[in-house]
Amino acid sequence: MIEAEGITKRWGGIVALDDVSLHVPEGTIHGLIGADGAGKTTLFDILVTLTHADRGTATVGGYDIRKQWKDVRKTVGYMPAIFSLYGDLSVRENLEFFAHIYRQPVQAVVDLVGDIWAQIEPFSDRPASKLSGGMKQKLALCCAMIHDPQVLMLDEPTTGVDPTSRSEFWAALRGLAGKGKTMLVSTSYMDEAAKCDRITLIHHGTILDELAPGEVGEHYRGTLYEIGAADTALNTRLLHLLREWSLSGGCYSFGDRIHLGMTLPGMRSETVVSYLRGQGVDTSLVSVSAVRPTVEDLFIQLTSGAETEETLQADSR
Amino acid sequence: MEDRNIIVQHLTRRFGDFTAVDDLSFDVGRGEVFGFLGANGAGKTTAIRMLCGLLKPTSGRAEVAGFDVAHKPEQVKRRIGYMSQKFSLYNDLTVGENLQLFGTIYGLKRTELRERMAEMYRKLEMETLKDQLVGGLPPGWKQKIALSAAMLHRPEVLFLDEPTGGVDPLGRRRFWELILDASTEGTTILVTTHYLDEALYCNRTLIMADGEMKALDKPRTLMREYGAKDMDDLFEKLTRR
Numbered sequence: 001m002i003e004a005e006g007i008t009k010r011w012g013g014i015v016a017l018d019d020v021s022l023h024v025p026e027g028t029i030h031g032l033i034g035a036d037g038a039g040k041t042t043l044f045d046i047l048v049t050l051t052h053a054d055r056g057t058a059t060v061g062g063y064d065i066r067k068q069w070k071d072v073r074k075t076v077g078y079m080p081a082i083f084s085l086y087g088d089l090s091v092r093e094n095l096e097f098f099a100h101i102y103r104q105p106v107q108a109v110v111d112l113v114g115d116i117w118a119q120i121e122p123f124s125d126r127p128a129s130k131l132s133g134g135m136k137q138k139l140a141l142c143c144a145m146i147h148d149p150q151v152l153m154l155d156e157p158t159t160g161v162d163p164t165s166r167s168e169f170w171a172a173l174r175g176l177a178g179k180g181k182t183m184l185v186s187t188s189y190m191d192e193a194a195k196c197d198r199i200t201l202i203h204h205g206t207i208l209d210e211l212a213p214g215e216v217g218e219h220y221r222g223t224l225y226e227i228g229a230a231d232t233a234l235n236t237r238l239l240h241l242l243r244e245w246s247l248s249g250g251c252y253s254f255g256d257r258i259h260l261g262m263t264l265p266g267m268r269s270e271t272v273v274s275y276l277r278g279q280g281v282d283t284s285l286v287s288v289s290a291v292r293p294t295v296e297d298l299f300i301q302l303t304s305g306a307e308t309e310e311t312l313q314a315d316s317r
Numbered sequence: 318m319e320d321r322n323i324i325v326q327h328l329t330r331r332f333g334d335f336t337a338v339d340d341l342s343f344d345v346g347r348g349e350v351f352g353f354l355g356a357n358g359a360g361k362t363t364a365i366r367m368l369c370g371l372l373k374p375t376s377g378r379a380e381v382a383g384f385d386v387a388h389k390p391e392q393v394k395r396r397i398g399y400m401s402q403k404f405s406l407y408n409d410l411t412v413g414e415n416l417q418l419f420g421t422i423y424g425l426k427r428t429e430l431r432e433r434m435a436e437m438y439r440k441l442e443m444e445t446l447k448d449q450l451v452g453g454l455p456p457g458w459k460q461k462i463a464l465s466a467a468m469l470h471r472p473e474v475l476f477l478d479e480p481t482g483g484v485d486p487l488g489r490r491r492f493w494e495l496i497l498d499a500s501t502e503g504t505t506i507l508v509t510t511h512y513l514d515e516a517l518y519c520n521r522t523l524i525m526a527d528g529e530m531k532a533l534d535k536p537r538t539l540m541r542e543y544g545a546k547d548m549d550d551l552f553e554k555l556t557r558r
Contacts, residue, residue, distance in 0.1 A: 160511070
């Protein structure tokens with residue numbers, strides 16, 4: 001339903017997107033996972049025909065984004081990252097306004113977005129600016145759905161929204177996928193990757209990886225160990241010791257634990273324990289166990305190599 | 318020396334007939350990292366504004382860094398630092414200009430400010446960045462510099478309101494290491510976040526819903542107590558309406 005091939009875009013001297021490709025089948029939710037500045041919004045702007053790519057081609061709903069941009073716009077519902085409804089209008093007035101623009105009867109729209117609308121209907125007389133973050137986003141979703149688009153492009157719809165409202169919002173998206181809608185959703189919350197059918201990890205305009213959330217373990221190189229001590233001071237010491245270890249393949253604090261990647265073959269948790277013992281640590285106070293890596297661990301593994309380069313780029317700017 | 322740096326007793330704030338914060342009581346120890354979690358509208362921001370001396374409580378009281386927030390707000394403000402994702406730095410100023418601005422606002426003397434800035438550049442290895450405009454820096458760097466700006470005057474208590482939004486995972490972990498360093502040096506830290514996994518960096522976590530305190534303890538103790546498999550699950554169990 002969304003096919004992009006080799007999309008490249010520069011803004012002045014900065015490469016916003018470098019050879020980005022995407023394939024999103026009908027009725028699926030595809031996650032675009034990356035931090036601020038990764039190029040997510042630029043990709044959306046290109047796919048919804050608001051700006052042109054320098055290179056590359058794409059079709060949305062089978063329509064070419066350059067030659068058939070009018071058809072693309074009819075096929076797509078776009079929810080931009082910045083709240084774009086009218087704050088002074090009430091919830092109902094916003095919905096009526098957008099329905100009018102798209103020449104749709106309001107009732108048809110209400111039927112279309114039924115269960116999402118039901119959640120905001122109790123507030124229908126409230127000005128949109130006075131809604132909570134989660135409610136605003138649900139209203140914006142309703143307004144993006146006005147013309148019954150086949151494809152929804154949602155740019156960071158859950159940023160700044162609290163965890164409970166985030167999970168309600170994702171439930172609404174899953175409901176729409178069940179009705180055959182295709183969705184491209186960007187987020188900087190790595191845990192939301194699990195709610196997608198497939199995900200693309202993007203960083204500084206480049207695709208790092210493309211996978212199903214269940215495949216994280218296979219894409220992660222080596223084994224991930226979680227290491228923890230009850231005592232904070234000991235934890236800090238462990239972090240420093242493990243960072244200095246020549247066999248360490250990346251080591252970061254993760255809450256009150258430490259995550260250590262081991263990429264060399266033949267490593268076991270005993271290897272870690274004996275290293276720490278050799279450094280004079282009382283290992284009876286330390287737990288070491290192999291754990292399943294998360295999307296975040298994978299993302300860190302894929303970006304930590306490029307880090308020095310990033311600092312250099314920042315230096316030269 | 319008092320080892321509690323934040324003391325909150327029956328703190329309440331009403332706006333008209335809406336109770337934003339309802340009878341909140343807790344203490345935070347010196348050097349503690351204290352997590353403050355809750356849904357949007359749970360009352361976190363109202364509570365923080367009271368603790369920063371920006372908003373008077375309707376009833377109850379709070380002491381921050383040894384001063385009553387209602388009666389000595391200016392004393393409180395001089396001893397705290399504040400940073401949020403939404404407002405942190407001026408994009409049109411360079412890194413150095415931003416630090417100078419914040420340092421001057423907090424009343425640092427010129428030589429003192431120069432020394433602390435030099436120390437900060439060394440610590441963050443950003444000597445080469447000081448003449449760069451903040452607007453062109455990656456988000457992770459901005460957050461680190463914003464944190465530094467909030468700490469230039471060596472505050473006793475640091476309020477961090479969703480400090481890591483939009484930052485990549487590696488950047489977030491680096492940022493937390495800076496926070497933990499500050500706490501090791503004795504700074505008391507109160508932090509809100511929407512990344513629930515980050516609650517595990519905190520010594521203790523308070524979970525709020527509808528203006529009230531729902532739970533307060535070590536994150537892992539709370540997870541055990543409520544039979545939650547992770548922080549998301551715990552949050553869901555405690556805040557479900």
